Amino acid sequence: MQRRTVLVNTALALGVAVAALAALSLGTIPLHPVGVLRAFTTGEASQQMALILFELRLPRVMAGALTGAAFALAGCLMQTLARNRLATPGIIGIDNAATAFAVASITGVGIGLAPPAMALVGAATAAALAFALAGRTGTRGYPFIMAGVGIGAIAGAITQLMLTRVAIDAANAAYPWTVGSLNSREAMATHLLAGGLALCWLAALGIGRHLNVLRLSETVATGLGTHPGRLRLAGLGIAILLTGLAVAVAGPVGFVALLGPEMARSVSHPARVPLTASALAGAILMLLADLAGRMILAPLEVPVGIVTAIAGSPWLLWILLRQTPGRAL
Amino acid sequence: MTLRSLFLWALPVIALLASLSLGSGSVGPGDVLALLSGNGSDEARFVMTELRFPRTAIGIVVGLALGISGALLQSLTRNPLAEPGLLGVSAGSALAVTVMILMGSDSAAITTPVAQVGALAGCGLVVAVARMQGPGRDPVRLILAGATLSGLLLSLTSLIMMADQRTANEIRFWVTGSISGRQWEELFATLPSMALAGLTTALVARPLASMALGEHVAVGLGYRPGRVQFLVITTVALFVGAATALAGPLMFLGLAVPFIARAIGGPDIRRTLLLCLAVGPTVLLLADTLCRLLVAPSELPLGVTTALLGAPLMVMIVRRHRMPTL
Numbered sequence: 001m002q003r004r005t006v007l008v009n010t011a012l013a014l015g016v017a018v019a020a021l022a023a024l025s026l027g028t029i030p031l032h033p034v035g036v037l038r039a040f041t042t043g044e045a046s047q048q049m050a051l052i053l054f055e056l057r058l059p060r061v062m063a064g065a066l067t068g069a070a071f072a073l074a075g076c077l078m079q080t081l082a083r084n085r086l087a088t089p090g091i092i093g094i095d096n097a098a099t100a101f102a103v104a105s106i107t108g109v110g111i112g113l114a115p116p117a118m119a120l121v122g123a124a125t126a127a128a129l130a131f132a133l134a135g136r137t138g139t140r141g142y143p144f145i146m147a148g149v150g151i152g153a154i155a156g157a158i159t160q161l162m163l164t165r166v167a168i169d170a171a172n173a174a175y176p177w178t179v180g181s182l183n184s185r186e187a188m189a190t191h192l193l194a195g196g197l198a199l200c201w202l203a204a205l206g207i208g209r210h211l212n213v214l215r216l217s218e219t220v221a222t223g224l225g226t227h228p229g230r231l232r233l234a235g236l237g238i239a240i241l242l243t244g245l246a247v248a249v250a251g252p253v254g255f256v257a258l259l260g261p262e263m264a265r266s267v268s269h270p271a272r273v274p275l276t277a278s279a280l281a282g283a284i285l286m287l288l289a290d291l292a293g294r295m296i297l298a299p300l301e302v303p304v305g306i307v308t309a310i311a312g313s314p315w316l317l318w319i320l321l322r323q324t325p326g327r328a329l
Numbered sequence: 330m331t332l333r334s335l336f337l338w339a340l341p342v343i344a345l346l347a348s349l350s351l352g353s354g355s356v357g358p359g360d361v362l363a364l365l366s367g368n369g370s371d372e373a374r375f376v377m378t379e380l381r382f383p384r385t386a387i388g389i390v391v392g393l394a395l396g397i398s399g400a401l402l403q404s405l406t407r408n409p410l411a412e413p414g415l416l417g418v419s420a421g422s423a424l425a426v427t428v429m430i431l432m433g434s435d436s437a438a439i440t441t442p443v444a445q446v447g448a449l450a451g452c453g454l455v456v457a458v459a460r461m462q463g464p465g466r467d468p469v470r471l472i473l474a475g476a477t478l479s480g481l482l483l484s485l486t487s488l489i490m491m492a493d494q495r496t497a498n499e500i501r502f503w504v505t506g507s508i509s510g511r512q513w514e515e516l517f518a519t520l521p522s523m524a525l526a527g528l529t530t531a532l533v534a535r536p537l538a539s540m541a542l543g544e545h546v547a548v549g550l551g552y553r554p555g556r557v558q559f560l561v562i563t564t565v566a567l568f569v570g571a572a573t574a575l576a577g578p579l580m581f582l583g584l585a586v587p588f589i590a591r592a593i594g595g596p597d598i599r600r601t602l603l604l605c606l607a608v609g610p611t612v613l614l615l616a617d618t619l620c621r622l623l624v625a626p627s628e629l630p631l632g633v634t635t636a637l638l639g640a641p642l643m644v645m646i647v648r649r650h651r652m653p654t655l
Contacts, residue, residue, distance in 0.1 A: 149476060150641065152645075153580065155579075157633040157636035158633070158637075160505050161630065165627070175491075176491070297492065300492055303491065310488075317458070320477065
């Protein structure tokens, strides 16, 4: 059991490395992968290559891997807590709310907080609202998800409203970011995300054992000495933190949060919540989606959020149509 | 009963008068009265004839179209949450219009049929999804599937907007949903298909009412469910396509209008359709008037207002403990 987890995680980590290498070498100016590897190990590279590699592509790849991992880890936590595959941050409106708040801080409507902070505030607000509106059923069941859909719709409308009220240049600048893109990331937000992801990953691993039990049933978890309410609060807090930080870098790329855990679950041991594997799978998906977005219509760049939406929607539809009502996860 | 009919007759008139006499500019009710008595200023005359009359007329038509198509879809899918905006019908016609503008055509005469073809495709997808669900049908899941479909179609629309700057500028405000600044010609271009859709609505009302009792009942009464379904889909596509061509993809109107109509008149689809004739335009005109007043001297896009008002209504409907299955 333990060995399978190690094996899966190693394979996925290798996958991340390969995807990152591909993302570093491919582009408008293709670089040879061997040359890229040599540049990293020995540091020898022509001036042009160093510029492309270290100034342009590496930060983007780092941001992609980090946001993908954060979204997918958050998605995995939320799905496990709600015991429903649909309960990812994107579907229950946390992404949209974080975007709305961050856009507010960019367009100067809100208070002078930096976008990452505002995105966090937005994510927390949306989650709290969804909880309050769901009433007694808590995170389980459809009222929670539909409340989230409603909050997402309102947040989306507010974002659009703010974008129509600013000058057209500002709206155009903010546009790729509102659909989810790695193009307009800020270095500061990425650094914050890196730190936050490390902490949240450790915290998630810390509660991982309890999550495994919670997946069976709440009574079993209580019987084994886990406090389900406290666990929910901790897990949800981590998920909100991760989503807020990731939205601040890349905007709402909600489908990674759905697809990453899905992919991780299909290869992991069924008795365990695949936390690390989800994060790694999310990083791979994000890197590949961003690479596809750069390559498909080159020289035009398709935002990664649109790539994942187009690739992920059919999958979500499939889940919705095939999932039997009684079976959660 | 009298109170109810008072609301039914008084509110539409109030909405109509408000839409004609209130605005984000300086022309108010006083100027309108002066204009009617024959001595209004030139500014008031221009605002009334060129801006507010067409805007109100378009509001009435769009409200009618979206309200009735919401009622039809809800009856067909037996789902109180079914709505053209949520289910991807509007998104389908938005995508079709975007593709058409990308190809370089932008005359109002072509926009309407193209939008209707897109709406038809969206409708077909939704009904296919509803069919594939089979016996374990579940109202919320159909809506989530529709929202996913809607998201997919809207991402394709954004993709086109990214690819082509000219298209983006032309539809940036249309995509948010608004009925301001439209011309009479745009309204006239949609009228024939609206009339046709009205006719087919009258045709399917009775069969739909019997289908509410079960498909077997409908078959026993001599109706063919397959044909009824086809007619309903065509009607919804005609209505939603025309409304989207005029006002852009508006969310939640098709949800709110039949909901209110049912609250007034009970669950019978025939009565609901009749009530939608009054409720649809009323809701849309009131929402549009709010758009003009809330942030005067500028305006809110109509799509934003409908989302802000409609999303809480949707949550409320879901939260009711027993979801009516129609």
